[in-house]
Every structure is written in C-alpha cells, then in structure tokens.
Amino acid sequence: MNDIIKLFEEKEITITDRTFYRDRKALIDGYNMPITYCNVNKGYFIDDANDAHHETNRFLQLMQEMITANSVSGLFSENTKYLTYLEFENQPSSMFHNVFEEVLTATQKKQKIKFRYQSYIKNKSELYETKPLFLKQYQNRWYIIAEHNKTYKAFALERIEDLELTAKKFKADVDKVKQLFRNVVGLTNSDKQPVEKVVLRFHPSQKSYVQSVPVHRQQQQLADNETEFTIALLVKPNFELKQQVLKYGSLVEVLQPKTLRQEVKQEHQKALKLYRENR
Numbered sequence: 258m259n260d261i262i263k264l265f266e267e268k269e270i271t272i273t274d275r276t277f278y279r280d281r282k283a284l285i286d287g288y289n290m291p292i293t294y295c296n297v298n299k300g301y302f303i304d305d306a307n308d309a310h311h312e313t314n315r316f317l318q319l320m321q322e323m324i325t326a327n328s329v330s331g332l333f334s335e336n337t338k339y340l341t342y343l344e345f346e347n348q349p350s351s352m353f354h355n356v357f358e359e360v361l362t363a364t365q366k367k368q369k370i371k372f373r374y375q376s377y378i379k380n381k382s383e384l385y386e387t388k389p390l391f392l393k394q395y396q397n398r399w400y401i402i403a404e405h406n407k408t409y410k411a412f413a414l415e416r417i418e419d420l421e422l423t424a425k426k427f428k429a430d431v432d433k434v435k436q437l438f439r440n441v442v443g444l445t446n447s448d449k450q451p452v453e454k455v456v457l458r459f460h461p462s463q464k465s466y467v468q469s470v471p472v473h474r475q476q477q478q479l480a481d482n483e484t485e486f487t488i489a490l491l492v493k494p495n496f497e498l499k500q501q502v503l504k505y506g507s508l509v510e511v512l513q514p515k516t517l518r519q520e521v522k523q524e525h526q527k528a529l530k531l532y533r534e535n536r
Contacts, residue, residue, distance in 0.1 A: 258301065288316050314474070346397050356414045359422060360401050363389045369425040370403075373418045382418065388427045390434050395443050395497075402434065402444075409434060411444035442473050443497025450493040456512040458487045463508050472501050487512070499524070 258277055265272050272280075281301070284290040289312040291304040303313055332339045363370045370389050375382040387403035393411065394400075400411040440452045456479065459467055464486040467476075473490040480487035492498060494517040502509055502521055511518040 260300070284316075288312060290316060356417050356420055357392075357399065359420055360389055360414065360417075361392060363422050364391055364401075364431075367427050367429065369423045369427055371419075371421040371423055372412075374412055375416045375418070385412070386423070387412075388429055390429055390431050393438070393444070400444060402438070404429065404434075409437065409446060439475075440492045441495060441497075442492055442501060443495065445495040445497055446493065447495070450495060452491055452493055453514050453517075454489055455492055455494060455498070455514065455517060456487065456489045457502065458485050458510045458512055459505065460508040461486050463505065472498070494520075 258274065262272055262274075262277060281292055285292055291307050291312065292301055293304040293307075294301055305313065329339075329343070360370065362368075367388075369386055371384065371386045373382045374385055385403075385405060387401075387405045387410070389401050389403045390409070391402050392399055392414075393402050399414045401414060401417075402409060402411055404410075438446055457472065458480075461481075461483060464481065467486065467488065472488070473492055476488045476490045478487070479489050494514065499517070499520060502511060502517075503524055511521050
C-alpha cells in the first residue's frame with residue numbers, strides 16, 4: 258500500500274490510507290476487479306488466475322478509452338485545429354450515442370427492447386423485440402448481444418432505429434451467455450458448431466502483430482523461431498475466424514482442423530481464379 262501511495266505522490270497526487278482502502282473497495286465492488294492481499298509478499302495483487310470473466314482486461318480497456326478521450330478533449334480546449342491531425346476509422350452515426358445509452362440501460366434493468374434493424378443482407382428493415390443481454394465490441398464497432406426467438410443474435414448499434422424500451426422485464430443468466438461467446442472470434446455463435454483446436458502457422462514477420470492484436474484473447478504460443486510463429490486457439494471455426502485468417506494471405510497457414518484448412522484453401526483457389534481470368 259505504501260508503495261502505491263508513494264507512486265501517486267511522484268505523480269503529484271496525494272492520497273491517504275483511507276482513500277486507498279475506499280478506492281480498492283470501489284474497484285472490487287463496482288468493477289469486479291480480483292484484487293487480493295498476499296500474506297507472503299505483504300502486498301496487493303491482481304489475481305489473474307481467478308479472473309475468469311476477464312474483468313481486469315475490460316477495466317483496463319475502459320481506462321484506455323477514457324484516457325484517449327480526455328487527451329483529445331484537453332487538446333480541443335486549446336485549439337480546435339487539432340482535428341486536422343486526426344483520422345477516424347468509421348463513419349459516425351448520429352443515432353449511436355442515444356442508442357448506446359438506452360441499450361446499456363435496458364441491459365442493466367433487464368427490460369425488453371423493440372427496434373427496427375437494417376441488416377446488410379436484406380434490403381428492408383425488420384422489427385425486432387429482444388432481450389438485451391450485454392454489449393460487445395468487435396473491430397471498433399459496438400453490438401448488442403440479445404436473445405431473439407430463443408437464439409442469441411448480434412445487432413450493430415449504428416443500424417438500430419426507432420429504439421423503444423418496453424415495460425416488459427425478463428430474467429437471464431448473462432454470465433452463462435457470455436461464456437458461450439468465450440470460444441468465439443467475433444460475433445457468430447452457432448450451437449451446432451463445436452469448439453475445436455485451431456493451429457495457425459504464421460510467417461515470423463507477423464509475430465509482433467499477432468501478439469499485439471491477438472486472433473483470440475486466449476491464444477497460446479506453440480512455436481517461435483526463424484521459420485515460423487505458431488499459435489493454437491480453442492474456438493468455433495466461424496465466419497469471422499476465417500476472415501481473420503484470410504486477411505494474412507500467404508503469411509499464414511492453417512494446420513488444423515482439416516475442415517478449416519480446406520475452406521481457407523478453397524477461398525484462395527477462388528481468388529486465384531479471379532486473377533487468372535481476363536477481365
């Protein structure tokens with residue numbers, strides 16, 4: 258505790274013993290942070306072994322987003338011309354802010370929601386009434402994972418219109434549903450698709466990128482040498498996983514399972530056919 262207080266003092270932030278204990282309790286109670294006291298080392302630590310729901314990573318990601326927002330906000334107060342030096346990845350949605358807050362409120366209060374949704378596949382929007390379970394971020398976009406007709410679907414927030422929080426309440430084991438998505442890359446989760454061991458062999462030049470931007474949060478390193486960087490992950494070989502593999506082109510090879518290896522091979526053959534044809 259004294260080391261932590263001293264670290265704050267070096268950053269010109271003064272906290273007392275009482276403040277430390279209050280903040281520690283707030284992190285445990287409010288954010289489910291697995292902070293534990295070690296009698297052997299006489300100090301506090303984050304118990305990653307018991308962090309089954311990855312609360313620590315989620316909290317740190319939230320802090321990272323807030324720090325970035327505060328940095329940009331501070332610069333804007335000095336000079337709005339800083340926008341010249343910022344390029345954003347996605348086209349912003351005017352509906353997003355209100356939708357995010359309302360959907361998050363519905364998940365906490367366990368209220369059913371109604372909305373119109375425009376999918377990329379269908380030409381017309383459809384009306385849905387769902388049980389909103391939790392929000393999930395994927396490729397810098399937010400989705401609501403909701404129960405609809407006894408199945409779990411992902412809805413992109415920017416494509417939700419005419420959102421209404423109904424007075425209908427529901428019961429749901431959110432942690433159980435989250436567990437179903439632990440072994441999924443992205444959003445597609447089919448009950449019929451089993452979890453399999455996927456082994457990917459990358460060109461060694463991709464090592465740093467694969468480590469800093471993991472294919473899956475629980476990937477394990479199998480080999481690291483001058484000729485290969487190989488990882489294994491226990492996931493459902495879904496559409497998003499195949500997309501992640503294909504984006505590396507010839508810099509990755511699927512070693513197993515055989516079905517995924519064959520599917521990726523067929524996609525490369527289709528692509529090769531496109532380039533062979535005279536257009």
